[in-house]
Amino acid sequence: MTINTELEIGHRPWGRYEVLSVKEGYKVKRIIVVPKGKLSLQLHQYRSEHWVVVAGEAAVTNGEETLILTVNQSTYIPKQTKHRLENTTDHELVIIEVQLGSYLGEDDIVRYEDMYDRIGQNN
Numbered sequence: 419m420t421i422n423t424e425l426e427i428g429h430r431p432w433g434r435y436e437v438l439s440v441k442e443g444y445k446v447k448r449i450i451v452v453p454k455g456k457l458s459l460q461l462h463q464y465r466s467e468h469w470v471v472v473a474g475e476a477a478v479t480n481g482e483e484t485l486i487l488t489v490n491q492s493t494y495i496p497k498q499t500k501h502r503l504e505n506t507t508d509h510e511l512v513i514i515e516v517q518l519g520s521y522l523g524e525d526d527i528v529r530y531e532d533m534y535d536r537i538g539q540n541n
Contacts, residue, residue: 428524431534432457433505435515445517451476451505458532459502465519465526467495469503474511477504500530 426437432455439446451457451474459479469478470492478485479502480493487493495501497519505511519526529537 430457431455431536433510438514440522443518443520445522447515447517449503449513449515451503451511451513453505453508453510455511456504456533457502458527458529458534458536459500460527460529461500462497462519462526463528464497464521465517466497467501468516468518469493469495470514470516472512472514474505474509475507476511476513477506478502479504502531 428435428437433449433451435450436448437445438448449469469476469487471487471489473489476487478487478493479500480495481499481501485493503511503513531537
């Protein structure tokens, strides 16, 4: 059996993500958000997401709900639900994200607000 030890890494203005595992129907990522970094307010058509905080503190918008998550806390984001992840602290935020769905591409994103002027971009 061959084990792939190379991670896919994506750099974004808010930090980076590392793909830890991909199989049919699911993808697991480590997401690192820099201090004061904020992902866009967005939704996904084809996937849901589970977020677990493993380091730091996350400010989360999940539909109409706004919450603060700390280490070992989590939230579930259904597909087609507006959501956002934000790091309001001076320390790095690390979450594990599990995506589940029929399509898991980075272009399954509809942005509504973005502090980095990426409205209309697919990644």
